[in-house]
Structures are given as structure tokens and as C-alpha cells.
């Protein structure tokens with residue numbers, strides 16, 4: 001008999017320090033003139049894709065800090081997203097369409113399940129914390145190489161709705177780290193070596209999948 005599985009919501013926040021903030025970039029040059037947008041695209045894929053399906057319980061926020069109109073946030077909602085294929089050009093093209101919209105302080109949907117707004121990491125964290133205060137028991141985790149082992153934290157605290165925050169190729173600035181910790185995040189590591197952000201997301205998804213299965217089978 002199959003286990004009764006409970007899938008709490010998962011959110012990932014990735015900060016792209018150089019990722020451009022208008023839709024003028026070329027899909028042929030995601031790593032170069034688009035400011036390492038390739039990292040953002042791979043994070044979308046790692047967060048959302050299963051084999052022949054999408055993770056409907058995942059939301060991804062890309063905090064984009066590159067020129068010319070920083071800061072902006074692009075949000076992918078797994079439950080609603082359409083027209084997304086598992087290659088970098090596909091996610092790049094949806095990000096580009098989102099950045100072609102005029103971003104305002106409130107979310108605007110560009111294509112199904114993809115939203116954009118003006119805003120920075122601090123504002124996003126306070127938005128997530130205020131929805132947690134309204135009753136969603138969301139927890140913030142900052143992925144850092146010297147954090148607590150995710151396997152220990154999973155045993156104590158998960159599953160429940162959780163938000164995982166990651167840096168890009170340059171990591172996180174001290175000021176950003178301060179804001180993350182002030183927002184109440186706990187640090188987590190996913191293993192003993194430093195990985196690419198998109199690979200960390202795959203590990204987190206896998207650890208949570210395995211934990212869900214264990215809990216469902218208890």
C-alpha cells in the first residue's frame with residue numbers, strides 16, 4: 001500500500017548579484033552580458049523539475065541585483081508555471097519576458113506562474129515573515145557551508161513550509177548575511193564541500209523528499 005505523503009511548501013530564494021534587471025539580454029549569452037543569468041536559470045530548473053513533471057509545491061524567488069534597474073525579484077510558482085522546459089534558454093526566456101514588463105512595487109504576472117516586482121532581499125524576507133505571522137508556520141534557512149547539517153535539522157524541525165536562501169557564484173555579502181540572520185534564519189549545510197547553488201537546491205529537494213517518504217511510512 002502506498003505511504004500517505006505530506007508535502008509542505010518549499011521556497012528557494014537565490015540572490016543574483018550581477019544578474020541584469022531588464023529584458024534586453026541575449027539568450028545566447030546568459031553567463032556573460034546577462035550577468036551570470038545562467039546560474040539563475042539552473043536554479044529554476046533544479047528547484048522545479050522532476051523527470052517528466054514539475055514540483056507543484058515549490059516557489060522560487062530570484063533576487064536580481066545587476067544593472068540597469070536593480071533591485072528586482074522574479075518569482076516562479078511551480079503550481080502555475082507553463083511553457084517551462086528543462087533547458088537554460090527556456091527558463092532564461094521566461095525571466096526575460098518578466099523583465100520586459102515594467103516592474104512595480106506590487107507583483108505582476110508576465111507568463112503563467114511567473115511574476116515580477118521591484119524589491120530587494122530585505123523586503124522579501126519581511127514579506128515572508130509577515131505572512132508567517134499571519135499563520136503560515138514558515139521557517140527560514142540560510143544555506144551556508146558552515147551551517148548545521150541539514151540531516152540533523154530535518155530530524156528536529158522539518159517537514160513544514162520552509163524557505164531556503166542561497167547565494168550565487170560570489171556567495172552573500174556581510175550586509176546581506178546580517179539581514180538574513182536578523183530575519184530569523186538558521187544556517188544549514190548540505191554537505192562538507194562547497195557546491196554550486198543549483199546543486200545545493202537538488203540536494204535540499206532530495207533530503208526533503210526522502211524525509212517526506214520516511215514520515216509517510218512511519
Ligand SMILES: C[S@@+](CC[C@H](N)C(=O)[O-])C[C@H]1O[C@@H](n2cnc3c(N)ncnc32)[C@H](O)[C@@H]1O
Pocket residue numbers: 142143144145146147165166167168169170171172188189190191192193194195196197200
Ligand atoms: C558557489 S557557492 C558560493 C561560493 C562563494 N565563493 C562563497 O564563498 O560564498 C553558492 C551558494 O551555494 C550555497 N552553498 C554552497 N555549498 C554549500 C554547502 N556545502 N552547504 C550549504 N550551502 C552551500 C551557499 O548559499 C553559497 O552562497
